[in-house]
Structure formats: structure tokens, C-alpha cells
Amino acid sequence: MSSNVEAINALRSILAADELLTGDAISDKYRQDWSGEKGGDLSAVVLPRSTEAVSQILRICNEHGCPVVPQGGLTGLAGGATPIDGCVAISMERMNGILELDGVSGTMTVWAGTPLQVMQEAAQKAGFFFALDLGARGSCQIGGNISTNAGGNRVIRYGMARDLVLGLEVVLADGTVLTMLNKMVKNNSGPDIKQAFIGAEGTLGVITKAVVKLHPQVNGANTALMALESFEGVEKLLVYAQQQLSGQVSAFEVMWNDYYKEATTDGGIRAPLPADYPIYVLMDQQSANPQVQAAQFEAVLEHALEEGWVVDAAVAQSHADAEAFWELRDAIAELLQAYAPTINFDISFPISSIGRCVETLKDVMSSKFDGIRAMFFGHVGDGNIHVVVGPFPDEATGLAIETAFYEVVRNNEGSVSAEHGIGLHKKPWLPYSRSAAELHTLKVMKQALDPRNILNPGKIQD
DSSP states (O other): OHHHHHHHHHHHHHSOGGGEEOGGGSOGGGSOOTTOOOOOOEEEEEOOOSHHHHHHHHHHHHHHTOOEEEESSSOOSSSTTOOOTTEEEEEOTTSOSEEEEETTTTEEEEETTOBHHHHHHHHHHTTEEOOOBOTTTTTOBHHHHHHTTOOBTTHHHHOOHHHHEEEEEEEOTTSOEEEEOOOOSOOOSSOOGGGGGTTSTTSSOEEEEEEEEOEEOOOEEEEEEEEESOHHHHHHHHHHHHHHTTTOEEEEEEEEHHHHHHHHTTTOOOOSSOTTSSEEEEEEEEESOHHHHHHHHHHHHHHHHHHTSEEEEEEOOSHHHHHHHHHHHHTHHHHHHHTOSOEEEEEEOOHHHHHHHHHHHHHHHHHHSTTSOEEEEEOOTTSEEEEEEOOOSSHHHHHHHHHHHHHHHHHTTOBSOSSSOOTTTTGGGGGGTSOHHHHHHHHHHHHHHOTTOOBSTTSSOO
């Protein structure tokens, strides 16, 4: 701990008074992220305003062996930004803003602390569309989105964060600045080093700037909510819609009956369709001119009804209708509060296995944990299933539920984390999705880039 005192004294010599918080000046917001994982005692919080400052901070902390926990918007659900005892939290909130929007190249260069919604609005104002989107858009920061390889609602068409990042600036543990602010889609000048830092949750370096890809502006969407009798119908609808709409399906959200019922009762959301169907699909097709493509979109729905894949449907006739449909999918925030404590599973399977795996998970709940609520929903078009389980009576029961669920994931070659990351919470389950050789390679990379293990130690793996 004495080395931490020395590190903080050294930091005090290079930072302004309002850029270094200690003791009672540290607010509670820095003590945990949305996961609720309990953290350790912070030695300090630093709030740099430049890449040079981040470099100096990391160099000092590295010299003194002082652990550093990078923090963005603190909206993570796996404990990746949770502080550990004696650490310095490095908050990116003041490294905020758009540095360049290149309308010819279709790129935006931003500081890592820029909120996602700020980027979306800036892109829209300039006639573009930034495709990354998730419920925490107003709070989350792009650096954290990239560090966790965030997914969200539009992955089926535009991909994960990884697919939207062209360049990065990253500061390594010893203060070395890697300037990789590439703006080209095609750049084959050796291995793409930036990829090592996407999804690494701040364990290999601290992202300070990013260059992201923009897409042509969308002015609306054709949106429908559909009811289906089986997951086989979901699969057939997805494949057919993707083929007929030329890959322009922008969202394909699936809600099982348990989730739909909760959202339209305790969630208080108006039910556009009766709540007695087994499965519901929310699908949309974004474009610059939705009216032009409306007939094509409706033809897909008519075919699905004729084939019996879909048994009931409601088509949005206005933007307000579409927003009402999306309120169903976004009702999860209120439901989480109503049923706490909950376990929030963020898992993925090959799409062709999802129906069978969900039935297996439902059987686990009914046979081993009868009486505990489980709600199933997810993006599905990208293989991602979310399950909210709770409330549960005690920690032992919660652990037993997690063990049972992740056994199903392992047995079906799925992933224990589709988009939320590993952090602290899912660390015990990482071997269920990664081989021993992969885990060893991660350790080798960590040792090479952070030999003193100061960057977010204890996250992802020990």
C-alpha cells in the first residue's frame, strides 16, 4: 500500500487538483458498475483530459506497481469496471467529444469518453447513421463499448462494435501510446493490432480515441410484431426475410411468452397482440425511404402467414406504433427492478440450436428450480439469448442456477457471454467457452503487454 501512496503523490505532481480525487472526494458512482458486483476500496480516481495525461498516469502507476481500473459510463453488467482494493480508477468522462467527422470517407473520430448517443446524433445531423445501439446509449461511452465489444439491437445487419471500428489509439501499461487511427476499410499492412484491444475490457491497454465507420442515413423503418407457434417458425421466418429483403433486416428480436406476459402486465406495456402465443418476433427493416420498401416488407409477412410460420401480426402504421412495439422489448429495465435480485444471463448459441437450448433451459428451471421466474428474450438473429431469472431466495440457489445454465451452454458449444463481457462475474465460467490453449494464449498476451499486471487485474482471468 505504501507504493500506492507514492504513486498517488507522483500523480498529484502532474494532475490538477480537480483531476485527482481521493478520500471523501470520491463519489459512490465510481465504486461499482451496473452489474452490482461489490468492489474494493479505491485509492484514487483520476480524470484525465488528454492522451498525454493517460500516458503519464499509466507510466507512474506501472513504475509503482499500482493497479489501474479503466472506467467509462459504468453501464457494464459483468463487473468489468468494478474497482479492486488499492486501485486507481481512471475515468474517461472528460475525454469526451467528436474530433472529426469525415463525410467523404464515412468515418467519425472521437475521444473514448464520448457517450454513444452523442455520436448517434452527430452522425444523423451530418446525414449518416452510426449503427451501434443499446439501451444504455445515453450513459455508456464508446471506449467501454469497444472494450466489451458491445452488440445491441442492430448486430444482425451491421455487426458488433468490432465490425464498426476502423482505428484506435491505445495507451499501454508502461505509458506507450499506440497510434492506430486508421480510416481505411482496406488496410492489410500486417496483423491488425487494434483487434487485440477490442473486447479485452481494459486488461491490455486503455483506449483513448477511436475511428468508427458510418453508414448511410436511415429515415425510418418498416416494423412488425408477429406471433408464432414454434421456434421452427422463427427460423424459417428469419431465413426467408433475410433472403427476400436482401440482408436488410435491421432487427430481429424474439420474446418468449413468459417475457411478453410480464412486459404487458407488470411492465405496464400495451399488448398489440394477445398474450397467449408461445413466441413473438419484433422485426424491422431500416432504410432511407421505408415507404418505397413497404410492399416488399409486407409481402414477406403475407408469405409467412400463408405458410403458417406466423399466426398473427401487427404492422406499425406510424412512427408512434413502431416505438410502442419497441417499448415491449425495452421493458426489461423496469422488469429487472421489479424482480430483483435477478441473474441476467447473456448467452449465445448457433441459431439453429437456440430453440432446443431454450427448451432445455426451461426444463432446468421447471425440474430443479420450480417457482422461480425465468424470462426468455433476445436478439436471436445474431444468436444472442437473454434470460432474466429471479427473484431467487439466496446466493447458493443463484449459484446453482448459474451452474446449471452454463452447463447447457458448454454442452451445446455456446458462449457464456454474447455481448456483456466477462469482467468479474463471468470469470469462473470462461473455460466453458474457451479452450485451455486459448486461455493460455490470453495469459501470454497479458504478460507481454502488461508484465506487472496493473491493468484491470483480476478481470476476465486471474
